[in-house]
Amino acid sequence: MAQRKNSPTIHDIAKALDVTPSTVSRALNNHPRISQTTKEAVWRMASTLNYQHNHLAAALRRGRSSLLGVMVPTINRSFFSSVVRGIEEVANEAGYAVMVCQSHEMQEQEAANVQVLLRTQVDGIIVSVGKGTSDFSHFQQIIDRNTPLVLFDRVPESLPASAVVIDDYRGAYQATRHLIEQGCRRVIHLAGPAHLNIYRDRQRGFEDAHRLHGLPLETSQILPGSLQQDAGHDSITALLEAGEPFDGIFSASDYAAVGAMQALKARGIAIPEAVAIAGFSNEPFTSMIEPGLTTVEQHSRQMGQTTARIFLEQFDHQGDPYVPRRTVLTPELIVRGSSLRQNPR
Amino acid sequence: MAQRKNSPTIHDIAKALDVTPSTVSRALNNHPRISQTTKEAVWRMASTLNYQHNHLAAALRRGRSSLLGVMVPTINRSFFSSVVRGIEEVANEAGYAVMVCQSHEMQEQEAANVQVLLRTQVDGIIVSVGKGTSDFSHFQQIIDRNTPLVLFDRVPESLPASAVVIDDYRGAYQATRHLIEQGCRRVIHLAGPAHLNIYRDRQRGFEDAHRLHGLPLETSQILPGSLQQDAGHDSITALLEAGEPFDGIFSASDYAAVGAMQALKARGIAIPEAVAIAGFSNEPFTSMIEPGLTTVEQHSRQMGQTTARIFLEQFDHQGDPYVPRRTVLTPELIVRGSSLRQNPR
DNA sequence: CTGAAAGCGCTTACAG
DNA sequence: CTGAAAGCGCTTACAG
Numbered sequence: 001m002a003q004r005k006n007s008p009t010i011h012d013i014a015k016a017l018d019v020t021p022s023t024v025s026r027a028l029n030n031h032p033r034i035s036q037t038t039k040e041a042v043w044r045m046a047s048t049l050n051y052q053h054n055h056l057a058a059a060l061r062r063g064r065s066s067l068l069g070v071m072v073p074t075i076n077r078s079f080f081s082s083v084v085r086g087i088e089e090v091a092n093e094a095g096y097a098v099m100v101c102q103s104h105e106m107q108e109q110e111a112a113n114v115q116v117l118l119r120t121q122v123d124g125i126i127v128s129v130g131k132g133t134s135d136f137s138h139f140q141q142i143i144d145r146n147t148p149l150v151l152f153d154r155v156p157e158s159l160p161a162s163a164v165v166i167d168d169y170r171g172a173y174q175a176t177r178h179l180i181e182q183g184c185r186r187v188i189h190l191a192g193p194a195h196l197n198i199y200r201d202r203q204r205g206f207e208d209a210h211r212l213h214g215l216p217l218e219t220s221q222i223l224p225g226s227l228q229q230d231a232g233h234d235s236i237t238a239l240l241e242a243g244e245p246f247d248g249i250f251s252a253s254d255y256a257a258v259g260a261m262q263a264l265k266a267r268g269i270a271i272p273e274a275v276a277i278a279g280f281s282n283e284p285f286t287s288m289i290e291p292g293l294t295t296v297e298q299h300s301r302q303m304g305q306t307t308a309r310i311f312l313e314q315f316d317h318q319g320d321p322y323v324p325r326r327t328v329l330t331p332e333l334i335v336r337g338s339s340l341r342q343n344p345r
Numbered sequence: 346m347a348q349r350k351n352s353p354t355i356h357d358i359a360k361a362l363d364v365t366p367s368t369v370s371r372a373l374n375n376h377p378r379i380s381q382t383t384k385e386a387v388w389r390m391a392s393t394l395n396y397q398h399n400h401l402a403a404a405l406r407r408g409r410s411s412l413l414g415v416m417v418p419t420i421n422r423s424f425f426s427s428v429v430r431g432i433e434e435v436a437n438e439a440g441y442a443v444m445v446c447q448s449h450e451m452q453e454q455e456a457a458n459v460q461v462l463l464r465t466q467v468d469g470i471i472v473s474v475g476k477g478t479s480d481f482s483h484f485q486q487i488i489d490r491n492t493p494l495v496l497f498d499r500v501p502e503s504l505p506a507s508a509v510v511i512d513d514y515r516g517a518y519q520a521t522r523h524l525i526e527q528g529c530r531r532v533i534h535l536a537g538p539a540h541l542n543i544y545r546d547r548q549r550g551f552e553d554a555h556r557l558h559g560l561p562l563e564t565s566q567i568l569p570g571s572l573q574q575d576a577g578h579d580s581i582t583a584l585l586e587a588g589e590p591f592d593g594i595f596s597a598s599d600y601a602a603v604g605a606m607q608a609l610k611a612r613g614i615a616i617p618e619a620v621a622i623a624g625f626s627n628e629p630f631t632s633m634i635e636p637g638l639t640t641v642e643q644h645s646r647q648m649g650q651t652t653a654r655i656f657l658e659q660f661d662h663q664g665d666p667y668v669p670r671r672t673v674l675t676p677e678l679i680v681r682g683s684s685l686r687q688n689p690r
Numbered sequence: 691c692t693g694a695a696a697g698c699g700c701t702t703a704c705a706g
Numbered sequence: 707c708t709g710a711a712a713g714c715g716c717t718t719a720c721a722g
Contacts, residue, residue: 007490009699020709025701033707052490055464056405057699060714065401067465075429075445081421088447097461100420100445102433116442119400120412145352145397229633258633265635285630288574288603290610354715365693370717378691402715405698 008049016045028053059121068096068311069117069125073105073154078283079300080128083152086304087126094312096123105130111138124148124311129156131193131226148314152307153298155197162314164307164327168198171296171331172205175278176250178294178333180213182276182341184248188239190232190256191224199227202252202280221246225256232256236263247275248339254279254286257293261338276339291337299329353394361390373398404466413441413656414462414470418450418499423628424645425473428497431649432471439657441468450475456483469493469656474501476538476571493659497652498643500542507659509652509672513543516641516676517550520623521595523639523678525558527621527686529593533584535577535601536569544572547597547625566591570601577601581608592620593684599624599631602638606683621684636682644674 010028014021019038026034027042045051059065068091072080088098099122103110110130117125118141125142128151136156142149143161151163179187189206192199203222210217223239225231232251239246240263251257257279264275271277271291278294279286286293306327314322355373359366364383371379372387390396404410413436417425433443444467448455455475462470463486470487472494481501487494488506496508524532534551537544548567555562568584570576577596584591585608596602602624609620616622616636623639624631631638651672659667 010701011699021700022702022710023708025699026708029701035707038707050486050489053464054405054466054699056401056410056466057714058701060399060401060405060716061699061701063714074426075420076423076426078421081419081426084420085447085449097444097465098446099442101443102430104430119398120442121399121401141395144395262633285633288607288630289633290635355717356715366716367694367718368692370715371692374717380691383691399715402698403717405700406715406717408698 007054008051009054010051012049013042013045013051016049017041064123065121066096067120067122068098068308069120069122070098070100071103071110071113071117071125071127072100073128073130074102075100077281079153079281079298082300083128083304083307086301086306087308088304089301090305090308090312094308103130103133105132107133107135114138114142118142118145118147122147124150124315126150126152126307126311128152129154129196131196134195146318148311148318150307150311150314152303153198157197160324162310162324162326164303164310164329165197166298166303166329166331168201168331169205169208171280171298171333172202172250172252173209174205174331174333175280175294175296176206176209177213178335179248179250179276179278179339180209180215182248182272182339183343184276185215186246187221187248187250188236188246189222190227190235190249190251190253190260191222192227192252194224199252206250220244227251227253227256229255229259232259233263234259236260237266240264240267240269249275249277251277251279254281254283254293254295257295257338258285258289261289261293272337272339272341276341278339282334286334287336294336294339295334297332297334299332303329352399353396354399355396357394358387358390358396361394362386409468410466411441412465412467413443413653414465414467415443415445416448416455416458416462416470416472417445418473418475419447420445422626424498424626424643427645428473428649428652431646431651432653433649434646435650435653435657439653448475448478450477452478452480459483459487463487463490463492467492469495469660471495471497471652471656473497474499474541476541479540491663493656493663495652495656495659497648498543502542505669507655507669507671509648509655509674510542511643511648511674511676513546513676514550514553516625516643516678517547517595517597518554519550519676519678520625520639520641521551521554522558523680524593524595524621524623524684525554525560527593527617527684529621530560531591532566532593532595533581533591534567535572535580535594535596535598535605536567537572537597539569544597551595565589572596572598572601574600574604577604578608579604581605582611585609585612585614594620594622596622596624599626599628599638599640602640602683603630603634606634606638617682617684617686621686623684627679631679632681639681639684640679642677642679644677648674 010021010024014024027039101113149161155163223235280296282295282297286295355366355369359369372384446458494506500508568580625641627640627642
């Protein structure tokens with residue numbers, strides 16, 4: 001079995017200095033009513049003994065852990081890892097350690113992770129929900145426990161919690177309008193699962209861009225799918241094999257857009273001349289491929305920072321009647337070679 | 346201030362059932378010497394009261410937190426996020442929650458994170474060191490505290506800790522040999538900081554491939570750098586501007602390789618005909634770009650799983666005299682269009 | 691099979 | 707400016 005970790009405690013420091021643990025604790029926490037001499041003696045002794053503060057014990061006593069839980073569908077997306085980075089920056093600054101975990105898009109894993117985070121007594125939880133989640137009761141449990149919950153990007157509307165999102169509708173609208181301005185007359189939309197706000201909003205933006213430009217739109221132009229790279233590839237390949245005509249693609253994901261590009265290239269279809277294409281998220285690879293993929297920047301790092309700040313506010317006002325708020329960031333269209341035609345219209 | 350979280354405790358369950366906290370605790374932990382009837386009553390009451398086990402308190406009492414700390418340079422690399430995924434799989438299975446943090450390649454942040462992890466009383470720490478780290482005393486501190494430490498991929502040799510790596514030498518050797526077999530006679534190596542084992546080994550593999558194939562090698566063929574995308578771009582651009590001749594590139598990083606490819610393309614140099622190129626890591630984008638980038642697969646997920654298993658072993662044998670071990674995984678060369686010539690030699 | 695009691699390492703009102 | 711004492715919520719040898 002695990003052997004006792006003979007780490008020195010506050011008690012050891014106290015004994016060595018012939019003061020009480022109370023004094024040592026106060027000195028370590030830089031309490032104002034402890035003399036400078038005592039503080040320095042304690043600090044020196046702590047360093048000599050290689051004292052390591054037991055955060056667990058302090059957390060138990062204080063009723064707060066200074067741990068912030070973050071759950072994302074996967075860290076293996078530039079979007080999510082950038083958001084995490086933004087959260088870290090603000091949280092660390094405020095004295096929080098961040099505990100990151102992944103749902104891998106599965107509801108079961110998501111619910112299990114919520115249990116882990118709550119049991120670990122995190123002071124708050126930040127979440128972007130997985131594609132596989134349709135029942136949100138595990139989040140309700142967080143709220144019931146009075147633990148601050150902040151959502152970002154993928155946000156279930158039914159939950160009374162604050163959220164930070166970008167204006168997906170607007171990003172999609174702009175991307176689609178851009179394709180139309182480049183001369184596209186029949187644009188395909190690679191859409192995501194409609195139970196997620198972001199994909200619903202992107203589809204609405206796509207639709208409204210057509211409406212407001214007086215362009216007809218058939219439901220067959222909208223292809224829902226997993227938005228993975230292979231799904232994009234397969235959807236477009238099927239379309240081409242069926243002989244369906246189209247001259248533009250707006251994908252709700254950069255990954256599916258790349259798959260689509262590969263399907264087009266495999267048949268020698270010119271991008272952007274024959275088919276112009278735009279994605280969503282500005283993943284780093286979008287500027288590595290050729291032609292560069294037109295996409296929508298989501299300001300992920302800033303989104304993380306904002307989310308963390310809202311958690312901090314909410315934590316400080318815990319107990320007060322809290323009115324959930326929604327923060328909407330503005331997306332930015334990044335135009336690259338995949339959609340930019342020589343002679344638009 | 347934060348308000349008391351009125352969560353029910355073991356004591357509440359005990360009172361409601363008219364038994365003692367001891368019994369409730371045992372029932373919840375499924376202790377063998379508690380009657381089935383009592384257990385079921387406790388479980389039912391726990392569920393009725395919506396009891397949430399306080400992991401912090403249990404951890405404090407038991408002297409173990411069931412938390413595993415993982416520190417990587419950045420989660421924003423497919424390699425690292427896959428390793429983390431592998432660690433998670435094994436650790437969760439064994440009842441551990443994983444706490445991920447990033448050093449962002451900076452020694453200071455790395456040392457600070459070690460403090461956070463130790464204070465949080467994690468049961469073990471898994472690390473891949475940052476590029477900016479030259480002083481390893483913060484890791485020594487982990488060992489001194491008797492907390493299991495396992496390293497992977499980027500491993501300081503001076504530390505008496507177990508490590509999991511791939512055979513970087515072999516991967517580099519194979520990639521370079523492949524380039525030579527494709528007819529390259531003067532290969533450039535985009536190298537990484539020599540204080541990191543992986544880059545030293547990759548360079549050795551590069552060198553030995555030349556030696557064993559009787560090909561001359563000048564020191565000017567080795568270009569050390571940050572291995573970021575723009576660094577690769579700039580190094581190769583400078584070489585071209587200087588009129589240096591070369592017909593192959595072996596980059597110690599996929600990112601730098603992409604930068605190099607962009608530099609070549611910008612000047613209309615044919616890949617792989619004029620210059621063949623290979624990278625390292627098999628990042629997903631290597632199969633998205635054109636031509637596909639030849640690279641070395643590192644079996645990252647398996648690396649994570651292995652690392653986690655070694656932690657578990659080490660934790661179980663804590664206190665025993667532990668002999669650090671080194672596990673070396675075999676890399677795999679992935680040949681793609683960036684290096685495959687029609688008529689080799 | 692269950693209970694009484696001590697204690698994990700810290701913090702903090704209450705005194706002085 | 708410092709101390710004595712209680713307690714955060716749990717677990718676990720020791721009894722019976």
